[in-house]
Amino acid sequence: MIHELLLKHINKNAKFSKSEQEEFCKFFHTKAISKKEFLLEQGQICKFEGFVTKGCFRIFTIDKKGNENTLYFAAKDWWLMDIDSFMNHKPSELNMQALEDSEVLIITQKNKLSLYNTIPNAEKLFRIMFQKSIVAWQRRIIRNHSLTAKERYVHFITNYPEIASKLTDRQTSSYLGITHEFLSKIKKLS
Amino acid sequence: MIHELLLKHINKNAKFSKSEQEEFCKFFHTKAISKKEFLLEQGQICKFEGFVTKGCFRIFTIDKKGNENTLYFAAKDWWLMDIDSFMNHKPSELNMQALEDSEVLIITQKNKLSLYNTIPNAEKLFRIMFQKSIVAWQRRIIRNHSLTAKERYVHFITNYPEIASKLTDRQTSSYLGITHEFLSKIKKLS
DNA sequence: TATTGAAGTTGAACTTGTTCAACTATTTTC
DNA sequence: GAAAATAGTTGAACAAGTTCAACTTCAATA
Numbered sequence: 001m002i003h004e005l006l007l008k009h010i011n012k013n014a015k016f017s018k019s020e021q022e023e024f025c026k027f028f029h030t031k032a033i034s035k036k037e038f039l040l041e042q043g044q045i046c047k048f049e050g051f052v053t054k055g056c057f058r059i060f061t062i063d064k065k066g067n068e069n070t071l072y073f074a075a076k077d078w079w080l081m082d083i084d085s086f087m088n089h090k091p092s093e094l095n096m097q098a099l100e101d102s103e104v105l106i107i108t109q110k111n112k113l114s115l116y117n118t119i120p121n122a123e124k125l126f127r128i129m130f131q132k133s134i135v136a137w138q139r140r141i142i143r144n145h146s147l148t149a150k151e152r153y154v155h156f157i158t159n160y161p162e163i164a165s166k167l168t169d170r171q172t173s174s175y176l177g178i179t180h181e182f183l184s185k186i187k188k189l190s
Numbered sequence: 191m192i193h194e195l196l197l198k199h200i201n202k203n204a205k206f207s208k209s210e211q212e213e214f215c216k217f218f219h220t221k222a223i224s225k226k227e228f229l230l231e232q233g234q235i236c237k238f239e240g241f242v243t244k245g246c247f248r249i250f251t252i253d254k255k256g257n258e259n260t261l262y263f264a265a266k267d268w269w270l271m272d273i274d275s276f277m278n279h280k281p282s283e284l285n286m287q288a289l290e291d292s293e294v295l296i297i298t299q300k301n302k303l304s305l306y307n308t309i310p311n312a313e314k315l316f317r318i319m320f321q322k323s324i325v326a327w328q329r330r331i332i333r334n335h336s337l338t339a340k341e342r343y344v345h346f347i348t349n350y351p352e353i354a355s356k357l358t359d360r361q362t363s364s365y366l367g368i369t370h371e372f373l374s375k376i377k378k379l380s
Numbered sequence: 381t382a383t384t385g386a387a388g389t390t391g392a393a394c395t396t397g398t399t400c401a402a403c404t405a406t407t408t409t410c
Numbered sequence: 411g412a413a414a415a416t417a418g419t420t421g422a423a424c425a426a427g428t429t430c431a432a433c434t435t436c437a438a439t440a
Contacts, residue, residue: 063336071328084325087318116314123313124306128277130320135274137327138261144334145367146253149397168417177335182397184419339427358387372427374389 002030005053006105009077013132014125024122027115028105033057039080039096039104046085046092047109052078055102056166060174061093070175073099073163079129080104099166149178150186192220195243196295199267203322204315214312217305218295223247229270229286229294236275236282237299242268245292246356250364251283260365263289263353269319270294289356339368340376 003025010016016024028051033039040046042062052074059080060070071094074080085092086109107115115122143152153176157164164172173183193215200206206214218241223229230236232252242264249270250260261284264270275282276299297305305312333342343366347354354362363373 061332063332065336067336069332069335071331083321087321087325120310120313123310123317127313127317127320130317130324131273131277134320134323134327135277137324137331140331141261141327141334142251142253142259144331145259146255146257170417179398180418181399181420185397188419360387369428370388371390371429375427378389 002053003028003105005077006051009051010125013128014121016119016121016125020119020121023119024115027111028107031104031106033098033102033104035098035100035102037098039098040082040092040094042093042095043091044085045089046082046094048081048106049086049112050074050080050104050106052076052080053103053105056099056163057096057102058099058167058171059094059096061095068170068174069177070171073160073167073175075163075166099171144177149176149182150189152176153183153186192243193218193295195267196241199241200315203318204311206309206311206315210309210311213309214305217301218297221294221296223288223292223294225288225290225292227288229288230272230282230284232283232285233281234275235279236272236284238271238296239276239302240264240270240294240296242266242270243293243295246289246353247286247292247294248289248357248361249284249286251285258364259367260361263350263357263365265353265356289361334367339366339372340379342366343373343376 006025006028007021010021010024030053031039031050033055039050039057054076056073056075057080058070059072059074060068062068074096080096082092082094082096084090085094143155147155153172156172156176167175169183169187170180173180176183178186196215196218197211200211200214220243221229221240223245229240229247244266246263246265247270248260249262249264250258252258264286270286272282272284272286274280275284333345337345343362346362346366357365359373359377360370363370366373368376
């Protein structure tokens with residue numbers, strides 16, 4: 001079944017009845033994105049939330065100096081959205097690009113609203129997921145402040161080896177917040 | 191009324207009926223913390239969530255190298271909690287210290303659970319609050335990667351002047367992720 | 381009011397990370 | 411399979427930020 005992975009994921013974070021689970025899945029449809037294609041581009045309004053079932057995405061922004069800044073990677077089993085753009089109907093500052101041929105379960109903005117109305121339990125599910133997400137962002141801030149570039153690199157490849165292996169050095173460095181030249185030098189000296 | 195500020199805050203994020211609002215407030219009690227006192231110390235389990243009604247707190251961690259790392263400041267109208275410790279009943283890595291004589295509305299862990307049970311709407315409220323929080327954390331990561339220390343400093347004092355004015359340079363620098371000596375040099379050259 | 385302690389300042393030497401440019405793989409594309 | 415584009419490497423000069431130590435200023439306290 002196509003939504004199997006999604007169900008596994010929500011059952012980790014909430015206790016949905018069988019009927020709720022079925023109902024939940026109906027709000028999502030599958031979307032295939034081929035390598036290098038964009039699910040969202042800077043300037044567009046994000047009208048969906050996505051759950052990756054295959055492949056991997058890079059979520060990044062391009063700053064005023066023209067540098068790419070990778071916010072996060074979304075591999076299988078990860079969510080994918082621009083919360084700010086989605087909530088406030090404003091142009092996104094993010095790009096979501098497939099690193100390889102990928103598949104996403106999409107829920108549209110309209111469906112997200114009726115999801116919360118028809119399955120009140122979904123509020124708790126997303127509340128808990130968002131809490132976990134905050135913890136991860138806080139940890140990342142602290143790592144950025146307390147670790148050197150090399151330490152951050154080692155942390156990344158040891159904690160996310162599957163994702164790291166799919167990336168070019170340029171993509172990795174834009175996630176770590178360093179230049180690709182410096183990443184090259186870091187790797188040499190290890 | 192003591193909970194006025196809290197009500198104002200929740201009404202920004204949710205539509206509670208009058209009775210829900212009253213009910214909501216009953217779960218909180220006031221706690222006074224004097225300057226330099228700790229609401230939570232590294233190693234303790236965080237058994238509360240707090241909403242600041244007066245004063246200001248600094249939430250920081252001390253890393254392996256012995257450096258203080260300020261995660262955020264919680265002034266009037268801000269929430270205060272260690273989500274990870276609270277959710278997973280594990281020792282906190284955070285310290286929450288009052289920068290001045292302060293007051294917090296506290297909800298205990300038990301009460302938080304029954305809050306969600308008695309006021310299902312509270313799920314939506316916190317879900318939305320957490321979403322907003324994620325947006326703020328993401329923005330901070332991007333600023334850390336794309337701005338220089340001086341640019342981050344200027345951003346901080348222009349966007350949070352009330353908080354910034356209460357801080358020593360050492361506290362500000364530990365939030366920006368730089369040494370206090372360097373902050374001193376930055377300030378001189380502006 | 382004197383004393384202590386903590387906070388801010390400054391300089392010099394140092395480390396970390398950047399920039400730019402030239403070069404070498406490695407992929408993509410036609 | 412050749413050409414073109416993209417990715418990784420290296421070095422030298424540079425800029426950003428740290429460290430340590432000495433000094434000054436300001437607040438807290440006895």
